[in-house]
Amino acid sequence: GQSLEQPSEVTAVEGAIVQINCTYQTSGFYGLSWYQQHDGGAPTFLSYNALDGLEETGRFSSFLSRSDSYGYLLLQELQMKDSASYFCAVPGSARQLTFGSGTQLTVLP
Amino acid sequence: NAGVTQTPKFRVLKTGQSMTLLCAQDMNHEYMYWYRQDPGMGLRLIHYSVGEGTTAKGEVPDGYNVSRLKKQNFLLGLESAAPSQTSVYFCASSDGTSGGRETQYFGPGTRLLVL
Numbered sequence: 001g002q003s004l005e006q007p008s009e010v011t012a013v014e015g016a017i018v019q020i021n022c023t024y025q026t027s028g029f030y031g032l033s034w035y036q037q038h039d040g041g042a043p044t045f046l047s048y049n050a051l052d053g054l055e056e057t058g059r060f061s062s063f064l065s066r067s068d069s070y071g072y073l074l075l076q077e078l079q080m081k082d083s084a085s086y087f088c089a090v091p092g093s094a095r096q097l098t099f100g101s102g103t104q105l106t107v108l109p
Numbered sequence: 110n111a112g113v114t115q116t117p118k119f120r121v122l123k124t125g126q127s128m129t130l131l132c133a134q135d136m137n138h139e140y141m142y143w144y145r146q147d148p149g150m151g152l153r154l155i156h157y158s159v160g161e162g163t164t165a166k167g168e169v170p171d172g173y174n175v176s177r178l179k180k181q182n183f184l185l186g187l188e189s190a191a192p193s194q195t196s197v198y199f200c201a202s203s204d205g206t207s208g209g210r211e212t213q214y215f216g217p218g219t220r221l222l223v224l
Contacts, residue, residue, distance in 0.1 A: 042217050098168070101151045102149075
């Protein structure tokens with residue numbers, strides 16, 4: 001089976017940097033994805049790491065360490081609109097996703 | 110280009126009733142998925158399809174059936190609804206390529222309440 005652990009809540013102020021961690025246990029590993037979900041909305045894709053290292057996309061970066069079964073999502077220059085739930089997920093052999101339980105990020109003014 | 114659409118957006122059922130949720134995508138994607146999301150939890154995979162005419166069970170398939178008769182449509186059926194099936198249901202699709210850099214595109218969700 002597959003399982004992922006991430007913190008349930010994170011709070012930060014506007015303009016700050018926040019890191020959301022994810023540890024995983026999988027029977028086969030293809031990569032680590034991150035999705036964002038605003039209240040009442042659909043999940044939207046943020047990033048995907050298949051190899052060790054840092055991937056940067058604008059204010060968001062994602063890191064993976066396969067040897068540690070660990071990754072994180074880094075959000076810089078936080079904005080109020082970044083308040084949302086963030087999910088790490090691992091794809092299976094048919095690209096089906098197993099999600100973590102999500103981290104609720106609250107950005108304070 | 111509508112992406113992934115779901116019908117209906119909201120539904121109330123009584124225990125024992127049946128219904129079908131429809132998912133449609135216009136991106137010519139091969140792979141389609143049904144997830145459910147309960148409060149405080151991540152999405153859990155119900156069933157998925159890797160192509161027209163194929164379906165497979167996910168993590169929580171009990172009480173649900175699916176069909177993929179056309180490439181663009183993926184139907185989720187509840188034969189006899191139970192209160193435990195109260196949830197938000199999301200459909201997603203992906204093209205199955207990109208060398209593993211997969212992006213799944215999600216529909217807006219169907220909110221189902223079973224009384």
